[in-house]
Amino acid sequence: MCPVVVDRNAKREQIAQAALNAFSKKGYAATSVREIAAVARVGKGTLYEYFRTKADIFLAAVKCWLDQFETRFFSRLEGIDDPAQKLAALALAFVELVDPLDPMDARMSVEVIQQGILEGGVLFHRPHEIREMMAGSQKMVEQILLDGISKGMFTPETARHVGKIAVNLLGYLDGILLHAVVTKRDFDLEDHVAFYINTLIHSISGPSAG
Amino acid sequence: MCPVVVDRNAKREQIAQAALNAFSKKGYAATSVREIAAVARVGKGTLYEYFRTKADIFLAAVKCWLDQFETRFFSRLEGIDDPAQKLAALALAFVELVDPLDPMDARMSVEVIQQGILEGGVLFHRPHEIREMMAGSQKMVEQILLDGISKGMFTPETARHVGKIAVNLLGYLDGILLHAVVTKRDFDLEDHVAFYINTLIHSISGPSAG
Amino acid sequence: MCPVVVDRNAKREQIAQAALNAFSKKGYAATSVREIAAVARVGKGTLYEYFRTKADIFLAAVKCWLDQFETRFFSRLEGIDDPAQKLAALALAFVELVDPLDPMDARMSVEVIQQGILEGGVLFHRPHEIREMMAGSQKMVEQILLDGISKGMFTPETARHVGKIAVNLLGYLDGILLHAVVTKRDFDLEDHVAFYINTLIHSISGPSAG
Amino acid sequence: MCPVVVDRNAKREQIAQAALNAFSKKGYAATSVREIAAVARVGKGTLYEYFRTKADIFLAAVKCWLDQFETRFFSRLEGIDDPAQKLAALALAFVELVDPLDPMDARMSVEVIQQGILEGGVLFHRPHEIREMMAGSQKMVEQILLDGISKGMFTPETARHVGKIAVNLLGYLDGILLHAVVTKRDFDLEDHVAFYINTLIHSISGPSAG
DNA sequence: GATGAATGAGCCTTCATTCAT
DNA sequence: CATGAATGAAGGCTCATTCAT
Numbered sequence: 001m002c003p004v005v006v007d008r009n010a011k012r013e014q015i016a017q018a019a020l021n022a023f024s025k026k027g028y029a030a031t032s033v034r035e036i037a038a039v040a041r042v043g044k045g046t047l048y049e050y051f052r053t054k055a056d057i058f059l060a061a062v063k064c065w066l067d068q069f070e071t072r073f074f075s076r077l078e079g080i081d082d083p084a085q086k087l088a089a090l091a092l093a094f095v096e097l098v099d100p101l102d103p104m105d106a107r108m109s110v111e112v113i114q115q116g117i118l119e120g121g122v123l124f125h126r127p128h129e130i131r132e133m134m135a136g137s138q139k140m141v142e143q144i145l146l147d148g149i150s151k152g153m154f155t156p157e158t159a160r161h162v163g164k165i166a167v168n169l170l171g172y173l174d175g176i177l178l179h180a181v182v183t184k185r186d187f188d189l190e191d192h193v194a195f196y197i198n199t200l201i202h203s204i205s206g207p208s209a210g
Numbered sequence: 211m212c213p214v215v216v217d218r219n220a221k222r223e224q225i226a227q228a229a230l231n232a233f234s235k236k237g238y239a240a241t242s243v244r245e246i247a248a249v250a251r252v253g254k255g256t257l258y259e260y261f262r263t264k265a266d267i268f269l270a271a272v273k274c275w276l277d278q279f280e281t282r283f284f285s286r287l288e289g290i291d292d293p294a295q296k297l298a299a300l301a302l303a304f305v306e307l308v309d310p311l312d313p314m315d316a317r318m319s320v321e322v323i324q325q326g327i328l329e330g331g332v333l334f335h336r337p338h339e340i341r342e343m344m345a346g347s348q349k350m351v352e353q354i355l356l357d358g359i360s361k362g363m364f365t366p367e368t369a370r371h372v373g374k375i376a377v378n379l380l381g382y383l384d385g386i387l388l389h390a391v392v393t394k395r396d397f398d399l400e401d402h403v404a405f406y407i408n409t410l411i412h413s414i415s416g417p418s419a420g
Numbered sequence: 421m422c423p424v425v426v427d428r429n430a431k432r433e434q435i436a437q438a439a440l441n442a443f444s445k446k447g448y449a450a451t452s453v454r455e456i457a458a459v460a461r462v463g464k465g466t467l468y469e470y471f472r473t474k475a476d477i478f479l480a481a482v483k484c485w486l487d488q489f490e491t492r493f494f495s496r497l498e499g500i501d502d503p504a505q506k507l508a509a510l511a512l513a514f515v516e517l518v519d520p521l522d523p524m525d526a527r528m529s530v531e532v533i534q535q536g537i538l539e540g541g542v543l544f545h546r547p548h549e550i551r552e553m554m555a556g557s558q559k560m561v562e563q564i565l566l567d568g569i570s571k572g573m574f575t576p577e578t579a580r581h582v583g584k585i586a587v588n589l590l591g592y593l594d595g596i597l598l599h600a601v602v603t604k605r606d607f608d609l610e611d612h613v614a615f616y617i618n619t620l621i622h623s624i625s626g627p628s629a630g
Numbered sequence: 631m632c633p634v635v636v637d638r639n640a641k642r643e644q645i646a647q648a649a650l651n652a653f654s655k656k657g658y659a660a661t662s663v664r665e666i667a668a669v670a671r672v673g674k675g676t677l678y679e680y681f682r683t684k685a686d687i688f689l690a691a692v693k694c695w696l697d698q699f700e701t702r703f704f705s706r707l708e709g710i711d712d713p714a715q716k717l718a719a720l721a722l723a724f725v726e727l728v729d730p731l732d733p734m735d736a737r738m739s740v741e742v743i744q745q746g747i748l749e750g751g752v753l754f755h756r757p758h759e760i761r762e763m764m765a766g767s768q769k770m771v772e773q774i775l776l777d778g779i780s781k782g783m784f785t786p787e788t789a790r791h792v793g794k795i796a797v798n799l800l801g802y803l804d805g806i807l808l809h810a811v812v813t814k815r816d817f818d819l820e821d822h823v824a825f826y827i828n829t830l831i832h833s834i835s836g837p838s839a840g
Numbered sequence: 841g842a843t844g845a846a847t848g849a850g851c852c853t854t855c856a857t858t859c860a861t
Numbered sequence: 862c863a864t865g866a867a868t869g870a871a872g873g874c875t876c877a878t879t880c881a882t
Binding site: 025026027028029030106107110111113114116117118119120121127130131134161163164165167168170171172173174175176178179181182183184186187191192195196199200202203 | 235236237239240316317320321323324326327328329330331337340341344371373374375377378380381382383384385386388389391392393394396397401402405406409410412413
Binding site: 032033034044045048053054 | 875876877878879880
């Protein structure tokens with residue numbers, strides 16, 4: 001007559017968020033379904049009402065993580081117009097989003113890479129999903145570069161390398177973040193990134209930029 | 211009085227090598243000791259004659275991997291004197307050592323990072339080991355830079371940034387390699403790395419370099 | 421909201437009882453959890469829903485055994501008032517509770533002793549538990565003796581030895597039971613015990629008892 | 631031409647002795663063949679030159695234990711003539727042979743009982759061996775009693791009960807020793823045994839003994 | 841819809857025994 | 862004769878998944 005209406009999507013989201021917390025602490029393999037259920041404050045069986053397998057839960061957690069990351073990320077870039085400043089802001093946003101004491105983001109990055117690389121990894125046969133995760137950021141960086149060129153701030157020659165520059169920048173950011181996390185940050189991350197960005201901007205700026 | 215004589219060290223090494231193959235395919239958690247034994251072509255019990263635990267086997271595999279990497283690496287740099295060329299060679303060595311079809315190295319990198327980052331990871335409480343693994347490469351890059359400065363090829367100002375430049379370079383290389391592996395190399399890795407190195411060298415070279 | 425309701429305590433008890441049967445047949449070490457599960461008619465995994473380890477199962481089985489023993493034991497002594505008769509009844513109860521064809525009690529005694537004595541035994545570091553198991557019986561015997569003294573049936577001098585007499589009696593009973601079990605009862609157990617009790621009672625009875 | 635002559639029996643004995651030490655510390659199941667070999671200071675393979683199985687080693691250890699026990703035992707009784715004193719000496723010999731700090735004897739007793747009682751126990755299908763182990767002591771006690779009777783120190787009626795008295799005495803001694811070991815001797819063992827013996831002797835002595 | 845009791849495949853590890861030397 | 866390297870069966874235990882309620 002009056003069935004309890006539950007927003008299935010909301011609950012899925014809640015579970016995915018809980019799973020994200022769990023997975024980013026101990027990784028996919030070491031996180032048990034029981035733990036996820038406990039963190040999500042639902043019964044173990046309930047998980048299987050919303051997801052078919054543990055792997056599905058992981059996928060949802062990854063999506064959850066990406067969404068949150070994007071949201072936080074864009075809010076950092078809002079209102080910045082100058083392309084050079086925008087590049088710097090983008091890089092620093094990456095950096096600042098990694099809390100050295102709770103480096104959930106970095107851990108999830110590694111876990112995602114892991115699961116995508118390894119045979120038998122949860123994402124191994126889903127290159128599409130992985131490709132998609134990365135495409136967004138690349139487009140964004142390219143856009144900034146093209147904008148700078150059209151504004152005359154970056155040399156026209158830069159146009160020939162936008163793809164390379166974007167991929168390199170994102171690769172660098174991921175790599176330096178990993179190093180920071182792995183070494184428990186025994187170097188000044190912000191400083192290093194700023195140095196990289198300065199060099200980059202300098203190399204693509206026209207002579208008038210000096 | 212006359213027991214079977216076996217070179218225990220050689221056998222350890224052989225097992226470690228086999229374990230390396232196994233671990234780099236499926237990761238630590240997903241690789242069972244049974245599989246390791248099968249790859250090493252020994253009985254399951256034999257593993258425990260040479261190692262106390264699965265974690266110990268992993269450690270040995272990591273060491274094995276590092277050793278091999280260093281060996282191959284140094285052989286690439288032999289006989290190169292020009293600092294700029296040396297930097298380029300170093301970067302390309304990194305790149306070329308990652309076989310896109312069997313990217314063992316990248317996978318082990320990720321696995322090692324993983325085990326070092328994650329709570330309960332095999333390397334979690336061994337930051338010393340991890341730090342050590344990374345220190346060698348950094349020193350090497352710094353040495354090349356200083357050499358270039360003393361030879362007047364790199365600007366004296368570069369001296370103030372050798373640490374940063376080295377860390378950034380290595381971070382970049384790891385990051386871009388990961389991207390290459392994860393995306394199954396849908397960009398031209400060598401080209402991207404060459405571009406990065408050119409930009410770097412250009413930015414630290416004196417005006418006469420132009 | 422509406423999960424399967426199971427009386428967890430009842431199930432624990434049921435498993436403990438099954439474990440008791442298994443352990444008393446083959447001992448702690450030689451009984452596998454698989455066997456316990458089979459006897460309890462549950463899955464292997466289910467055991468671990470109710471107990472943390474095999475050792476915990478053993479402990480529960482021991483408690484189960486003690487409880488049952490006490491219950492059967494007290495029912496034998498009910499309604500007997502005469503102290504001498506009570507001593508005799510107590511001894512015979514011990515005896516009769518050991519079925520020569522299924523001498524579970526004696527076997528569990530030995531197993532408990534074993535696990536308590538041996539380095540690495542499950543009960544080795546729980547002297548408290550063992551002490552407690554034994555204290556009850558001793559108190560009971562002492563009470564009977566004191567009762568007999570106050571009724572003038574046992575000599576006042578007996579009072580000085582109640583502790584010794586009780587410990588000796590219980591030691592004797594355990595020892596003679598073990599012999600009976602070990603030798604598969606090739607002597608008349610009841611007769612021997614009766615003889616011992618008669619001698620004991622005679623030695624502590626006043627001259628008027630003659 | 632000149633083969634090394636090794637006294638196989640001596641080596642067997644040496645191994646059995648080492649095994650005895652090992653078994654009496656941790657019991658049959660928990661003692662590994664490797665440990666026995668280590669204690670015996672021989673190679674693991676060597677054990678199998680002298681024994682067919684671990685069970686055989688245990689048997690030899692048991693025999694070794696019994697032999698030593700008897701030897702020590704008889705040396706205590708030498709030169710005592712008075713039957714009553716002899717009984718007392720015999721009982722105290724039992725007691726004194728159990729070192730409270732290294733209660734090897736008691737542990738071996740339990741282990742032997744264990745292995746004889748339990749299904750699958752090493753001695754389970756060897757009742758003959760067990761029977762034999764016990765027969766010697768019983769005969770000895772009976773002999774003392776008969777001697778006392780013929781000397782007029784024990785009542786003629788005692789003759790009807792020599793078997794019972796002997797079995798009871800030995801049962802008592804085993805039982806009280808076990809209690810002493812299990813409770814880590816929290817009662818005065820010698821005192822209790824002396825009390826038992828006094829009562830026994832008193833009950834079988836003629837009126838003139840008073 | 842929600843739950844947690846139940847399960848067995850599969851994990852890492854130990855160990856008695858064999859056998860080449 | 863003496864050895865220890867090699868082994869696989871078997872052990873205790875975990876955990877993703879199912880299912881009755």
